[in-house]
Amino acid sequence: MLDIDDSPITRNGNLLILAYDHGLEHGPVDFEDVPESADPEHVFKVAQHDAVTALAVQKGVAETYYPEYEDDVNLLVKLNGTSNLWQTEPYSPKNCTVEYAAEIGADAVGYTMYAGSNREGEMFEEFREVQEEARKYDLPVIMWAYPRGQPVKNDKKTDTIAYASRIGLELGADVAKVKYAGSQDAMEEVVDLSGRMKVVMSGGSKKSDRAFLSDVHDTVSAGGHGLAVGRNVFQREEPSGILGKLEGVVFEGKGVDGVL
Amino acid sequence: MLDIDDSPITRNGNLLILAYDHGLEHGPVDFEDVPESADPEHVFKVAQHDAVTALAVQKGVAETYYPEYEDDVNLLVKLNGTSNLWQTEPYSPKNCTVEYAAEIGADAVGYTMYAGSNREGEMFEEFREVQEEARKYDLPVIMWAYPRGQPVKNDKKTDTIAYASRIGLELGADVAKVKYAGSQDAMEEVVDLSGRMKVVMSGGSKKSDRAFLSDVHDTVSAGGHGLAVGRNVFQREEPSGILGKLEGVVFEGKGVDGVL
Amino acid sequence: MLDIDDSPITRNGNLLILAYDHGLEHGPVDFEDVPESADPEHVFKVAQHDAVTALAVQKGVAETYYPEYEDDVNLLVKLNGTSNLWQTEPYSPKNCTVEYAAEIGADAVGYTMYAGSNREGEMFEEFREVQEEARKYDLPVIMWAYPRGQPVKNDKKTDTIAYASRIGLELGADVAKVKYAGSQDAMEEVVDLSGRMKVVMSGGSKKSDRAFLSDVHDTVSAGGHGLAVGRNVFQREEPSGILGKLEGVVFEGKGVDGVL
Amino acid sequence: MLDIDDSPITRNGNLLILAYDHGLEHGPVDFEDVPESADPEHVFKVAQHDAVTALAVQKGVAETYYPEYEDDVNLLVKLNGTSNLWQTEPYSPKNCTVEYAAEIGADAVGYTMYAGSNREGEMFEEFREVQEEARKYDLPVIMWAYPRGQPVKNDKKTDTIAYASRIGLELGADVAKVKYAGSQDAMEEVVDLSGRMKVVMSGGSKKSDRAFLSDVHDTVSAGGHGLAVGRNVFQREEPSGILGKLEGVVFEGKGVDGVL
């Protein structure tokens, strides 16, 4: 595990990753409510907000837009991803090498792990390559830890989320991004299982400010180290509003009422 | 993304790719109406027309005929392709390396992506290799972006076409070749989803001059950057006629009536 | 495409390949009528006939017997092959590398392509490796172009044979070996689809001299460049008889009656 | 086979491996009874006990915690592992290379082999890589020898356990970890089949002190060389108690009554 507390992708030891791989993972539907969000330029501008410690994008978006923002944005290159057009066993192919990510200026790399899929084995092996290669470039590795597959009956159970996060620790991730487990207590179980590895909450689909901030506050209170958020930021007409509030909760120790 | 506006494969920022991989993809049937079109020499001659910014062919045709035309034709080597004799999950194997394409003089490379196929994962991974290798040779990468597979119910829906094009941007293509989406408005949606990546329209099966030029005009008006066309050129007895008209629409800002 | 007109495997631009991979492809049954044909030494002696421009054998036979015949026989190493003992999707694994073939003295290499098989993709990819590697050694590549697989209803149709041959041109073969299409006209269609790539006829199972020579004559008259023949030579008690006649038809412009 | 009697992972020729890969293999459930056992730090402290000759952990746990314990703990990096979330053919993917294990300080490496699985072939091949690579670093290889898969009706039969252990010898393992075969006689059969390769007993699920120590004593009396134990140590409130007793049985030739 790298010590990432001095890395640009953390602030006071915590992270706020703005995730923007929806163009690949979900397609046009995620941009319908706020059409300008389809434009990577719009989102790079959003990512200049002080609250954002890293912007997570796929290779093509990174190499096209990052050069103009490299002074103001920390780049997390997501190394794998898949469209939602196909329908077999969950699997997320690697569409960028660590070497290429490093070349285009990545400050960190990300990898989606579908533990529970019958193709888990392949993903473990690809994660091994990613993790060992990333060590050579001193790049932190963030695992998108999402149990999925026919045997995973309920991916919202605390035990399942904790198991997914633990897999991150066991396989050598520096940060695991997991689903919110439903309460501060549940998030504590997840954090306890994760040892020294940092755990961040996944933003998920759009919610009200209060509901969303409350989940984030629970996570941080439970010992989690922040969040990775996409739709709950870029599907808002005015992203800087929610980012300012998240800044208070994630980095400044404020409560939900304090920031609302 | 490469800046291809100074590349030989564009003219005023737009492209007209003459696609000629039908011998591999479709076999003899596409050459029946105009038998001389079966002869690559005939098509290389057609490609000398000023309107054509690149000729897309498979490796074998490229290495056999291109040497005699290298002063007059820009070469786009199509790196994958498949016959239509087999019938399982859509997949297009790589039959030429980027290195070999560069060696035989390619100005750009092309790759067919069947997003939606259950073999999408393999194709994402092969595209990664192609894209990263092409960067070493400074060769633009054109993605033939064709969603296909059992889960893709309708590959003519605007959303599906836009999604396919966006995948090109996300994975690092420089140009995506997509199906015409049915109207200028629909093509605008596709272009909007594609960020800075250029989008060109696929010519498809043979149409009347007016109908075909009208689609191309919609595409260019929508912000698209031209087209890739095969049968609508080489299945005409006199290809230079339609090429002259396309030149007007694609590079000279003329309307359909203006060129007819 | 290599210019093979100066290569030892052609004579006056044409080829007569003696194919002898039946021990691997068919087993003992092909040697029953003329038992000495099971002995590679017997066949190497046959291949010393002036009419034979190359002898096609598998790696093991090549490395064992060729050293004694290298002054009198041109060696075509067949790089893939399979027994007929198994029964799933047509596929022919590579049992010799181009590098090894070159090392043991090959003048050319051969590869069987089952277009239409659901494993066509793998074979396209392996052919890519073979073709690109062969270029490094300046070795001509002969494609055994045999459409096969459940979707290939009739591999004797002119269109199917022409498609198979065209695939050879598209993928970079120097010569395609195809089934006889049934008439001179049909062979012309095949040749027309094949561009500058040479097409040779496959000998197939044993026939009478007249019937066999007539097919060969049709092929040459149609613009084909000769044949690859196995059983129609080595299953005859006196191979030099038919070879003398083939020499007339293939290299000396004689008619069937002229040589009989 | 390496001579491991001088290696730090043995003591008087025997081994007591503290296995702690349960976070990956089983998830949170194994830590429920003794919650602090979820914390790798707790287990590293336990491993400082003189009785423990090596601590077996996965890569991520190793690289995160081992640096602080390297003077007091011998590190066995488990190279493969899988979650129990998925449900197809038994297979354990490699999530760490030997090279990486060596780099982070491993004294030995471990690999789980599911002989009997229909993916046995892949595992044999991966074990080959592991074993040959480990030889370059002079690292002993411990095989977790667990027959598994639909054809394995009963993995507790003496013959099956003996076969599994023998596979370790045949494939080049230095130590095989096998299930306890039920009696000293049965363990003798296992040891007899294993030649010079050392055999250690797997601890399995938690038992009473007497029952557990009795199995261990049988193993050592049968010529086995110790044990690998996880839950029977870390699921006890006071691990040092049982470790002291195991020390007597495994390294000091004491009987069960003698240590209780």
Place this chain on the structure above:
Amino acid sequence: MLDIDDSPITRNGNLLILAYDHGLEHGPVDFEDVPESADPEHVFKVAQHDAVTALAVQKGVAETYYPEYEDDVNLLVKLNGTSNLWQTEPYSPKNCTVEYAAEIGADAVGYTMYAGSNREGEMFEEFREVQEEARKYDLPVIMWAYPRGQPVKNDKKTDTIAYASRIGLELGADVAKVKYAGSQDAMEEVVDLSGRMKVVMSGGSKKSDRAFLSDVHDTVSAGGHGLAVGRNVFQREEPSGILGKLEGVVFEGKGVDGVL
């Protein structure tokens, strides 16, 4: 094909390979009648008999025991093998590289080929690697030529055995080990199909001395070059008895009655 008549693994041009891979292929059952045969040391001692030209073992047994016997035993490392615990399509994974075999002192290498299996293709490809790599080390390659798989109705038919042996010649083996074909005449057919490649008989399951020696005599009389034998030697209480008799038949031209 290597000239192996001067190699240590032949004597007067013939071979007697003592095969001892049963611990991997069959497990404990083969050692039940003569328990000391489970101990590789016992079998290495047997292999010191003058009649044995090579001992065939798997990698682990080789590296553990061979160093003490290297002056008296010629080592044939079997490169692939499988347990009989699993039950799908016949396939034998490679568990040792040629390079590693050479490093531990191999005088020759062996590979099992299941022609007829639906995984024949993979095995052809792996054999290619083995054969070409072995040439670099000047190591003879012995093919265990065993047709197997659902399409192989009867692996004792002369034609099938002859076909299997021929595959050895075609793919570049130096020696093929085949089942006894039932009579001297049948073995002659096998030998005739095998060209210059040496053919040895496989010992198979235990028989009476006379029956076994008679098969061996037929093989040698038919032009075969000896045998590979396991159970018919090590399952005898006094292996040197039968070895002495085999020596007479295989190397000294004696008849069955002459040695009994």
